[in-house]
Amino acid sequence: MLIPPAEGSPFGPATYLWLLAVPLLPLAAWMLQATIGRFLPRQGDWLPTGAMAVAAAIAIYWCVQVFRLHDPDFLLSTARDGYGWRFLYSGQAPGGALGGFSGGILYDNLAAILLAMVALVSFLVHLFSVGYMHGDSRYNVFFSNLPLFTFAMLALVLSDNLLFFFVFWEIMGLCSYLLIGHLALDKKEPRMSAAWASLKAFMTTRIGDVALFLGMCAVWAKFGTLSFHELYSRVAEVTDNGQSWPLWLTVAGLLMFGGSVGKSAQFPLHVWLPDAMEGPTPVSAMIHAATMVAAGVYLAGRVILLCSPDAQLVMACVGGFTALFAATIGMAAFDIKKVLAYSTISQLGYMICAIGVGGVAAGLFHVITHAFFKACLFLGSGSVIHGCHHEQDMRHMGGLRRRMKITYLTMLVSTLAIAGVPLFAGFYSKDAIIAATLEKKMTLGAGDAWLWALPFFFLILSAVLTAFYMFRLIHMTFHGQARSHHAEHAHESPASMTIPLIVLAALAIFGGRFWPADPAHALSGGREPWFLELVHDPKLENWNPQAIEAAGGWSQVGARGAVAHDAGHAEEHGAVAHAAHSQAMLFSILAAGLGILLSYVVYQWRLIDPARVARALGGFYTLVYNKYGFDELYHATVIRGTMLWSQFLSAFDARVIDGIANGIGRLMSRVAGFSAAYDRVVVDGAVNWLAESTSAAGQSLRRVQTGRIQQYAYFTFAGAVVLAVIVLLDLF
Amino acid sequence: MIPLGAYLAVAAALFLVGLVMVASRRNLVYVLMGLELILNAANLNLVAFDRFRPGAGVDGQITALFVIILAAAEAAIALAIVLNAFSLFETIRPDEMDTMKD
Numbered sequence: 001m002l003i004p005p006a007e008g009s010p011f012g013p014a015t016y017l018w019l020l021a022v023p024l025l026p027l028a029a030w031m032l033q034a035t036i037g038r039f040l041p042r043q044g045d046w047l048p049t050g051a052m053a054v055a056a057a058i059a060i061y062w063c064v065q066v067f068r069l070h071d072p073d074f075l076l077s078t079a080r081d082g083y084g085w086r087f088l089y090s091g092q093a094p095g096g097a098l099g100g101f102s103g104g105i106l107y108d109n110l111a112a113i114l115l116a117m118v119a120l121v122s123f124l125v126h127l128f129s130v131g132y133m134h135g136d137s138r139y140n141v142f143f144s145n146l147p148l149f150t151f152a153m154l155a156l157v158l159s160d161n162l163l164f165f166f167v168f169w170e171i172m173g174l175c176s177y178l179l180i181g182h183l184a185l186d187k188k189e190p191r192m193s194a195a196w197a198s199l200k201a202f203m204t205t206r207i208g209d210v211a212l213f214l215g216m217c218a219v220w221a222k223f224g225t226l227s228f229h230e231l232y233s234r235v236a237e238v239t240d241n242g243q244s245w246p247l248w249l250t251v252a253g254l255l256m257f258g259g260s261v262g263k264s265a266q267f268p269l270h271v272w273l274p275d276a277m278e279g280p281t282p283v284s285a286m287i288h289a290a291t292m293v294a295a296g297v298y299l300a301g302r303v304i305l306l307c308s309p310d311a312q313l314v315m316a317c318v319g320g321f322t323a324l325f326a327a328t329i330g331m332a333a334f335d336i337k338k339v340l341a342y343s344t345i346s347q348l349g350y351m352i353c354a355i356g357v358g359g360v361a362a363g364l365f366h367v368i369t370h371a372f373f374k375a376c377l378f379l380g381s382g383s384v385i386h387g388c389h390h391e392q393d394m395r396h397m398g399g400l401r402r403r404m405k406i407t408y409l410t411m412l413v414s415t416l417a418i419a420g421v422p423l424f425a426g427f428y429s430k431d432a433i434i435a436a437t438l439e440k441k442m443t444l445g446a447g448d449a450w451l452w453a454l455p456f457f458f459l460i461l462s463a464v465l466t467a468f469y470m471f472r473l474i475h476m477t478f479h480g481q482a483r484s485h486h487a488e489h490a491h492e493s494p495a496s497m498t499i500p501l502i503v504l505a506a507l508a509i510f511g512g513r514f515w516p517a518d519p520a521h522a523l524s525g526g527r528e529p530w531f532l533e534l535v536h537d538p539k540l541e542n543w544n545p546q547a548i549e550a551a552g553g554w555s556q557v558g559a560r561g562a563v564a565h566d567a568g569h570a571e572e573h574g575a576v577a578h579a580a581h582s583q584a585m586l587f588s589i590l591a592a593g594l595g596i597l598l599s600y601v602v603y604q605w606r607l608i609d610p611a612r613v614a615r616a617l618g619g620f621y622t623l624v625y626n627k628y629g630f631d632e633l634y635h636a637t638v639i640r641g642t643m644l645w646s647q648f649l650s651a652f653d654a655r656v657i658d659g660i661a662n663g664i665g666r667l668m669s670r671v672a673g674f675s676a677a678y679d680r681v682v683v684d685g686a687v688n689w690l691a692e693s694t695s696a697a698g699q700s701l702r703r704v705q706t707g708r709i710q711q712y713a714y715f716t717f718a719g720a721v722v723l724a725v726i727v728l729l730d731l732f
Numbered sequence: 733m734i735p736l737g738a739y740l741a742v743a744a745a746l747f748l749v750g751l752v753m754v755a756s757r758r759n760l761v762y763v764l765m766g767l768e769l770i771l772n773a774a775n776l777n778l779v780a781f782d783r784f785r786p787g788a789g790v791d792g793q794i795t796a797l798f799v800i801i802l803a804a805a806e807a808a809i810a811l812a813i814v815l816n817a818f819s820l821f822e823t824i825r826p827d828e829m830d831t832m833k834d
Contacts, residue, residue: 707833
C-alpha cells in the first residue's frame with residue numbers, strides 16, 4: 001500500500017535525524033544563549049545565527065533532494081515507517097488503538113519547501129538583527145528568544161499531528177509575546193506601549209488558540225486520533241468522500257479555522273498584528289514572513305480536508321473580506337511599519353481565501369513568495385528606520401532613494417512582487433489565488449454561487465489597493481525631496497543588514513518561477529510555477545483507505561485524479577481551470593497596473609492632492625484612518641465587558657462569597673466562644689478545684705512539718721506509744 | 733537474786749531519761765548523750781534477758797558488745813555531723829536547725 005524508498009534514493013531512516021536536527025539546532029542555541037549567552041564574546045549573537053545557518057543549510061539540502069525527486073506524491077512519514085514517539089500507549093491494545101497517541105515527523109513536498117523557507121528567512125533575520133539590534137540593552141535576551149521562536153515554527157512544520165502542532169503553536173505564541181514586548185523592558189527607555197502590544201497580541205491570538213483546541217478536542221473525541229493523515233482517511237470514511245458532512249464536523253472545522261484566524265490575524269481578530277509593530281523590526285519580519293502568520297495559513301492548509309463546504313465558504317469569505325478590509329486601512333496609514341502590517345493582514349487574507357475556495361496549493365504558494373518579499377520589505381523598512389534614526393512616519397521621510405541605494409532597490413523589487421507585477425514572485429502566487437477563486441465561482445452552478453463570487457471581487461479590488469498603497473509607501477519614503485532633518489542625513493545600513501536584503505530581493509524576483517531558467521515559459525506557457533508542480537490541492541477521496549486500496553497504492557492516487565475523476569470530468573474541469581487562469585491573469589495584471597498608475601498620479605506626478613481626496617471622503621476617511629474603530633469597538637465591548645464582568649465578579653466575591661465565608665466564620669467564632677466558656681467554667685473549674693483543695697490540705701498540714709528534729713522524735717515516740725497501747729490492749 | 737523486773741525498770745528509766753534528753757535538750761551534744769543512754773538501756777535489756785533466759789548462752793551479751801561497738805561508730809559519725817552542722821548553721825541548737833521543713 002505504501003511505497004518504500006526507491007533504490008539509491010537519498011531518503012532513508014537517517015533523513016529523519018537530519019530533519020530533526022533542523023529544529024533542534026535553534027533549540028540548542030536557545031538553551032545555550034539563555035543560560036551562558038551573556039558571558040560569551042559579542043553576547044553570543046553568533047551562536048543562534050550560526051545554528052540557524054547550519055539548520056538552513058540542512059533544510060535547503062533536503063529540500064533540493066525533494067526537488068530532484070520531483071514527485072507530487074512524495075511523502076516521508078515516521079508513522080508510516082514505524083518511527084516516532086508514542087504516548088499514553090497501552091501494551092494491551094494492539095497498535096495503541098485504545099487511547100494510544102503517537103506523533104512524529106511528516107515530511108512531504110509542502111513541509112520540505114516550508115521548512116527550507118522558514119529556516120532561510122529566519123537565518124537572514126538573525127543576520128539582519130546582528131546589525132539592527134546593535135547597542136540594544138537586552139541584546140543577549142533578544143538573541144535567545146529569536147531561536148526559540150524559530151525552533152517552534154520549524155518543529156511545527158514537521159509535526160504530523162495536531163497535538164504536536166498545537167504545542168509548538170503555543171510556544172510561538174509565547175515567543176511572539178516576549179519579542180513584541182522586547183522594548184518594554186529596555187534598560188534605557190522602557191516602552192509601555194510595547195508591553196500593551198505584546199499583551200494584546202498574546203490575548204487576541206489566545207482566543208483563536210482556544211477555538212483550535214476545542215476543535216482538536218472534538219475530532220479527538222470522535223475519531224480518537226490527531227494525526228493529519230489518519231484524520232483525513234477517517235473524515236473520508238465519515239463523510240462518504242465529502243458527500244455528506246455531519247454538522248459537528250463543520251463546527252469542528254470552523255473551530256480549527258478559528259486558530260488560523262487568531263494566528264494569521266484574520267478579521268475579526270486582526271487587531272493584534274498592527275500593534276505587534278511595537279516589537280523591533282526584525283521581529284516584525286519574523287512574525288510576518290517566516291513564523292507566526294505562516295503557521296496560521298499552514299494550519300488552514302493542513303486541516304482544510306477536515307472542513308466541510310460550509311466551513312470552506314466561511315474561510316473564503318473571511319479571507320477575502322480581510323484582504324479588502326486591511327488594504328483600505330493600509331491606504332490611510334502613515335507609519336511605514338503599519339502600512340506593511342496591514343499589507344500583511346491583507347495578503348494573509350488572500351492565502352486564507354485561496355485555501356477556502358480550494359486553491360490550497362495556491363494559498364500556500366503565496367505563503368512562500370510572501371515570506372520572501374514581506375521579509376525583504378520589513379527588513380528594508382528596518383534599514384530605513386535605522387538609517388533615519390528611528391523615524392517611522394513616512395511624512396517625515398522622502399528622497400531616500402539616493403542615500404540608501406541598496407535598500408531602495410531591494411524594497412522596490414519586493415514592492416513590485418507584492419503588487420503582482422508579472423515576472424516577479426508575487427505575481428505567480430497571487431495570480432494562482434485569483435484563478436482559484438474565479439475557478440470556484442465558474443465550476444459552481446447557480447444557487448448560492450453569488451456567495452462564492454464574493455471572494456473573487458474582494459481579491460481583485462484589494463489587488464488594486466495593494467499595488468496603490470505599496471507604491472504610495474515607495475513614493476513617500478524614497479522619492480521626492482527629504483521632508484525632515486533625519487531623512488536628509490540618512491545613511492545606508494551596514495553589510496550585515498544589506499546582505500539579507502539582497503538575498504531576499506533575489507528571492508522576491510525568482511521565488512515564484514525561476515524564469516531565467518525557462519524564459520520560454522516566463523509569463524504563462526505550459527509549465528506551472530515550481531511550487532504548483534510539487535504541491536497539489538489535496539483531495540479528500542485520495543485519503544479514503546478503500547479508494548487507495550482499489551487504486552493499488554499511494555503512487556497511483558494523488559492529484560492526477562486517478563481515483564474519483566473519470567477522464568471526461570477531468571477534461572471538462574481542466575477547460576474551466578484554463579479559462580479561469582487566462583481571465584484571472586488578465587484581471588490581476590490590470591489590477592496591479594491600475595493601482596500603480598493611481599499611485600503615480602497621486603504621489604509622483606501630484607495630479608491629485610491626497611489631502612483633497614481625504615477631505616472629499618470626509619467621515620469615511622476618518623473611519624478608515626481610525627482603522628474602522630475596531631480597537632475602540634473592542635475596547636468598548638470586549639475589554640470593557642470583560643472588565644465589567646470581572647468587576648461584577650469581584651463585587652460578588654466581596655459581597656456574597658466573602659459574606660458567606662465571614663458568616664460561617666462568625667458562626668464558628670460563636671460556637672468556639674461557647675466551647676471556650678464551657679472549657680473555662682466546667683473543665684478548668686473541676687481541675688482547679690482539685691488543685692486548690694489539694695493545696696489547702698497541704699497548707700493546713702504543713703504546720704505539722706516544723707523541721708525540728710526533736711519534735712519529730714516526740715511524734716515518733718507518741719506513735720510508738722499508740723501502737724504499743726493498741727498491741728497491748730489488743731484493740732483491733 | 734535481783735529479779736528481772738528490777739533490771740527492766742532501770743533500763744526503762746534509763747530509756748526515758750535518754751528519750752527526754754534527745755527530745756528536749758538545747759544542745760546537740762546532750763542529744764547525742766541521750767542517744768547513748770537509750771542504746772545502753774537497750775544493752776541492759778539484752779544482757780538481762782540473756783541472763784534470765786532458760787538454757788545457757790552468751791548471745792545477748794555478744795549482741796550487747798556489737799551495740800557498744802556500733803554506738804562508738806555512731807558517736808564518731810554523729811559528732812562529725814554535729815561539727816558540720818555547726819559550721820553550716822553556726823549553732824548547735826537543734827530547734828534552730830529547722831531547714832528540714834522547707
